Amino acid sequence: MDAVQIGPFALPWARVQVALALLALVAVAEALARRVDKRLSPWAYNAILVGLLGARLGFVLENASVYAKDPLSVLYVWQGGFSPLWGILAGGGYTLMTLPKHLWRYAALAGLVALLVAGLFLTRGQEEKGQRLPPVSLYTLGGAEVSLDRFLGKPVVLNAWATWCPPCRRELPMMVRISRENPDVHFVFVSQGEGPEVVRRFLEEQGLVAEWVLLDPETRLSQALGIQGLPTTFFFDREGRLVSRHLGELSEALLLGYLRVLR
Secondary structure (H helix, E strand, O other): OOEEEEOOEEEEHHHHHHHHHHHHHHHHHHHHHHHOOOOHHHHHHHHHHHHHHHHHHHHHHHOHHHHOOOHHHHHOHHHOOOOHHHHHHHHHHHHHHHOOHHHHHHHHHHHHHHHHHHHHOHHHHHOOOOOEOOOOEEEEOOOOEEEHHHHOOOOEEEEEEOOOOHHHHHHHHHHHHHHHHOOOOEEEEEEEOOOHHHHHHHHHHHOOOOOOEEEEOOOHHHHHHOOOOOOEEEEEOOOOEEEEEEEOOOOHHHHHHHHHHHO
């Protein structure tokens, strides 16, 4: 599974993994603060904050040309977009500047435990890496039947969405635009559990024209790929092998990053 289900909500496993690692860092730092030096307690919280800010800033700088189009999108942290290396460097730099040298080894111990916890759960998000593009039959807005295996031969970006889903509605215009800019990749937008009139009306209202908008009224795709929440985007190579999946809203920078890996 690629997510943790909490009632109607699905949390991407990668975010849960990071949260567990940071919780481990805090737990070790609090224990050391009681036994060694109380300064290790505030250090842990500040280092996490600085690390997260550094990770976000690093990702934004790496994708500066994308964020320059819409500077406010830098604040859309719910879309994801953090660079682990920049975060570690920022947190490490803060540690070296604020903690006395004799406490560095304790900070390093807390950081090592956090990395071990992250590594311990690393394989959880890779369980379904062997999946393939399923030969599920779906329908066009005009009612024609289309099997997904017809898209083999090119990389495939498969986006499961619905008109009632706010994150889906936000990301869809950007994804449609990117699909037009990348004709060497099949972008397939599959509406889950909805009829043609609802989807057609939404696309017309938004002025969206995509080559492949398909209907999955019986949510066969969700069953075949184990979709736990919307939107979910799958990235398959030209042979139909699953390369990546992303649960939740995508930013343009993240989507372009996935496309670079896909090619």
